[in-house]
Amino acid sequence: MSNEVLKIIDKVLIANRGEIALRVIKTCKEMGIKTVTIFTEKERAYPHAYLSDESFSLGEGALSETYLNQDKIIEIAKLSGAKAIHPGYGFLSENSGFAEKVTKAGIKFIGPRPDSMEIMGDKKTSKIEMEKISIPLIPGYHGDNQDENYLADQAKKIGFPVLIKASAGGGGKGMRVVEKSSDFSAALASAKREAMNAFGDDIVLIEKFIQNPRHIEVQVMSDTHGNHLHFFERECSIQRRHQKVVEETPSTALGQELRDKITQTAVQISSGINYEGAGTVEFIMDANGEFFFLEMNTRLQVEHPITEMVTGSDLVRLQIIAAAGLPINLKQSDIKQSGHAIEVRIYSEDPDNNFMPAIGTISRVGNTTLNDVRLDSGYVDGNEVTINFDPMLAKLVCWGVDREAAISKTLFSLDEVVFLGVQTNRDYLKRIVNSAPFRSGDTFTHFIETYSELLLKQEMSDDQIASCIAAFINSSVSKSNNSNEGSWSNLQGFRNI
Structure with a gap:
C-alpha cells in the first residue's frame, strides 16, 4: 500500500x-x-x-x-x-x-471535503442534518429565530436548566448554563457577546442541560470508496472549562450492547453525510445510558493515540491513504479493542494557583521507561515555553492489559516525565487518576468541579519532607557508587519548580 x-x-x-x-x-x-x-x-x-x-x-x-x-x-x-x-x-x-x-x-x-466541514462545523446546521437521518439529539431549539424573547420562550418550553451554546463555537466559548428563567436574559447577552468576539458570529442554540453527563466520542474513518469504519469509543469526561484533561478507552460506562449501538450510530452519521477521512463523532450520555449527538470534529483529535494503542491502528497512515484516493483495506470485523489506554495532557500551568499559565525555559524533559508508554511532545531541553501558543506541553499515553494496569503505568510515568524549569500540572493529573472516584470509573463532565476539594494539593509535614530528602540522598549515593550514569537519571519523582 x-x-x-x-x-x-x-x-x-x-x-x-x-x-x-x-x-x-x-x-x-x-x-x-x-x-x-x-x-x-x-x-x-x-x-x-x-x-x-x-x-x-x-x-x-x-x-x-x-x-x-x-x-x-x-x-x-x-x-x-x-x-x-x-x-x-x-x-x-x-x-x-x-x-x-x-x-x-x-x-x-x-482531511474531509470542504462541504463536510461546513455541515458539521456549525452546531446548528449539523443538528438539522442529523435530524434528517434520525440521529438522537438533545432536546432543544436550533432554529433561525434569534429574538431574545422568542429564545426565552423556547428555554421555558425545554425546561430549566438549559445550556446556551454558540452555533459556530468550540472550547466552551459562547456557552452558558442557565439554572432559572430570571437569569436567561443576562446569560444570553453574555454568550452572544463572547461568541461574536471569538468567532465573529453570535448565533446561538439552546439545549436541555443534562446533569452529570458523560462525554463519549467515537473515532471514525472513511475513504472515497464508500468504506465507513469506526475504531471504537473514547471516554473524555474529565474536563476543565470544556477542555479535555484525561481521556481513556474503553469507556467504563459502556457494556457491549450500548457500545455497539453508539459506534453504529457514529458510522450511520459518517455514511449519511458521505464523509471522507478521519473524524470524531461526539455524544453526551446521561446516567440512564441514553446518548445524544453533540457534534462532529472533522479532523484528527488530540486524544487519537489511545485509540491507536487499543486497536493497533495508525490513524495518520489511514488518513493519508484516504487522501490519496485509495481504499482502506479493512473490514469492521478486523478492528478490535485490546487492553486499556489512558491519555493525560501535561499543561504548563499551576493548578494550585487557579490554573495560572506558566512560562519559562525547559532545562530538562524526562523520558518514559515502561513498555507501551509514549510521550508525545513538541519540546526538548532548552526550548522556551511562551504564551503565544496552547499551553499543552505533552500527552502521556499509557496502555495496559486492563484499566488498573493502565492507571498504574500512568501514575509511575507521570513521575518520570519532568519538565524542569516550568511549572506543570503533573501532580494534579496524578491526583485525578489516583482518586477513588476515577479509579471506580465514576467520571462525568463536571468531575473536576464536583471533586475540587478532593483534588486539592496535600501539604507534606516537615518530617515527611525530611524523610523524602533522606531517602533521595541515600538512593543517589547508592546509585553513584554502582553506576556511571549522570545525575539526570536520578531526577524522576520530583515536582517541577
Whole structure:
C-alpha cells in the first residue's frame, strides 16, 4: 500500500507545529513520504523545525501572519513540491475555506471535503442534518429565530436548566448554563457577546442541560470508496472549562450492547453525510445510558493515540491513504479493542494557583521507561515555553492489559516525565487518576468541579519532607557508587519548580 501511496503523495507539508507535527512526521517516515514543516522565527530550535526533510520560516508576527496565513502556507507547499497538506488539529484543520484553497491549488488536503466541514462545523446546521437521518439529539431549539424573547420562550418550553451554546463555537466559548428563567436574559447577552468576539458570529442554540453527563466520542474513518469504519469509543469526561484533561478507552460506562449501538450510530452519521477521512463523532450520555449527538470534529483529535494503542491502528497512515484516493483495506470485523489506554495532557500551568499559565525555559524533559508508554511532545531541553501558543506541553499515553494496569503505568510515568524549569500540572493529573472516584470509573463532565476539594494539593509535614530528602540522598549515593550514569537519571519523582 505504501508504494501505491507514494505514486500519488510523496511529500507532505504539515501546516502545524509541536507534537502533532512530529506525530505526522513519524508516520510519513515509515511510509517513505518526505515531509515539509513550517515554523516561526522564535521556533528555530524546536524539534518540528528541524526533524522534517525540509522546513520553511513563516517569519514573525501574529498567528494571522504565520500559522493562519493560508496563502503563505499554500505558497510554501507549491515551492517545496508538496503533493498534500496535513493540517494536524487546531489552526486551519477545520477551515473549509483553506481546504478548498488547497484543493484548487492542485494539492491534496489530508482531511474531509470542504462541504463536510461546513455541515458539521456549525452546531446548528449539523443538528438539522442529523435530524434528517434520525440521529438522537438533545432536546432543544436550533432554529433561525434569534429574538431574545422568542429564545426565552423556547428555554421555558425545554425546561430549566438549559445550556446556551454558540452555533459556530468550540472550547466552551459562547456557552452558558442557565439554572432559572430570571437569569436567561443576562446569560444570553453574555454568550452572544463572547461568541461574536471569538468567532465573529453570535448565533446561538439552546439545549436541555443534562446533569452529570458523560462525554463519549467515537473515532471514525472513511475513504472515497464508500468504506465507513469506526475504531471504537473514547471516554473524555474529565474536563476543565470544556477542555479535555484525561481521556481513556474503553469507556467504563459502556457494556457491549450500548457500545455497539453508539459506534453504529457514529458510522450511520459518517455514511449519511458521505464523509471522507478521519473524524470524531461526539455524544453526551446521561446516567440512564441514553446518548445524544453533540457534534462532529472533522479532523484528527488530540486524544487519537489511545485509540491507536487499543486497536493497533495508525490513524495518520489511514488518513493519508484516504487522501490519496485509495481504499482502506479493512473490514469492521478486523478492528478490535485490546487492553486499556489512558491519555493525560501535561499543561504548563499551576493548578494550585487557579490554573495560572506558566512560562519559562525547559532545562530538562524526562523520558518514559515502561513498555507501551509514549510521550508525545513538541519540546526538548532548552526550548522556551511562551504564551503565544496552547499551553499543552505533552500527552502521556499509557496502555495496559486492563484499566488498573493502565492507571498504574500512568501514575509511575507521570513521575518520570519532568519538565524542569516550568511549572506543570503533573501532580494534579496524578491526583485525578489516583482518586477513588476515577479509579471506580465514576467520571462525568463536571468531575473536576464536583471533586475540587478532593483534588486539592496535600501539604507534606516537615518530617515527611525530611524523610523524602533522606531517602533521595541515600538512593543517589547508592546509585553513584554502582553506576556511571549522570545525575539526570536520578531526577524522576520530583515536582517541577
